[in-house]
Ligand SMILES: NCC(=O)CCC(=O)O
């Protein structure tokens with residue numbers, strides 16, 4: 207790197223003297239096109255339920271979700287990621303509801319695709335919303351079994367593609383899932399369905415509020431450490447990304463986000479493929495709680511937390527702040 211000139215030839219503050227100057231030399235920009243909005247859907251009509259551990263986030267019925275998706279599109283947000291709150295009575299050890307074409311996310315996807323043209327729909331591929339064990343894969347004798355889970359994920363993939371999902375996000379962390387999905391999609395003429403793989407997904411405490419939002423927290427037996435990654439590891443994240451790209455992923459994701467910015471940066475710079483971060487529920491809850499207590503400026507804190515992902519090299523961010531942040535960008 208060029209050696210900077212000594213003071214007073216160099217006065218870095220010259221470039222910070224006014225808003226126009228700072229805007230002119232900013233290295234990173236944040237736009238609504240950087241956001242994917244994760245939202246929660248419930249059964250019924252014209253209803254919203256607050257998620258206690260995520261102030262400002264609601265579970266919405268399909269009709270309400272469609273209206274919000276239209277709002278998101280008007281703000282320039284390119285895609286929504288839809289997650290279901292599944293009635294515990296529909297959860298089974300085989301997670302069959304995952305490939306029911308009439309399940310909540312399939313119905314929500316069809317509605318959004320029909321009524322809000324021009325916005326992308328992303329759906330998770332994983333069994334945890336539908337599994338009575340709360341795990342992302344099938345459980346036998348207390349173990350999450352990989353290869354049989356792949357068969358279930360393949361069915362889920364096809365049901366979701368059939369419903370019109372544009373982006374599938376395998377979030378299960380089974381080995382081989384991306385390859386199975388890609389092959390199934392090709393065989394069934396879903397060549398344009400994209401895969402944004404949760405390639406480096408860590409076994410994290412920061413998912414707590416999400417499990418509250420989708421009602422899977424109570425169901426979960428044990429932890430997810432035999433399939434989600436150890437927070438101690440970086441090299442393994444790079445291998446995970448390489449595998450998923452080789453199997454046919456179009457985009458990769460790092461999750462959680464802020465505590466794993468180093469991973470975002472490594473992945474984005476080493477692979478040079480569209481790299482996304484998931485600013486997860488626990489990050490949102492933590493920031494929101496501090497905002498509500500008056501300990502953190504809501505707008506400045508929100509924007510700074512999102513800008514960090516762009517600076518790290520991410521193409522975009524899945525964030526529960528998406529609508530608010532897009533509104534803030536719009537209002538300048
Ligand atoms: N597969 C989606 C998630 O697990 C979301 C986690 C979170 O927001 O905490």
Ligand SMILES: [Mg+2]
Nearest residue numbers: 379380381446
């Ligand atoms: Mg993997």
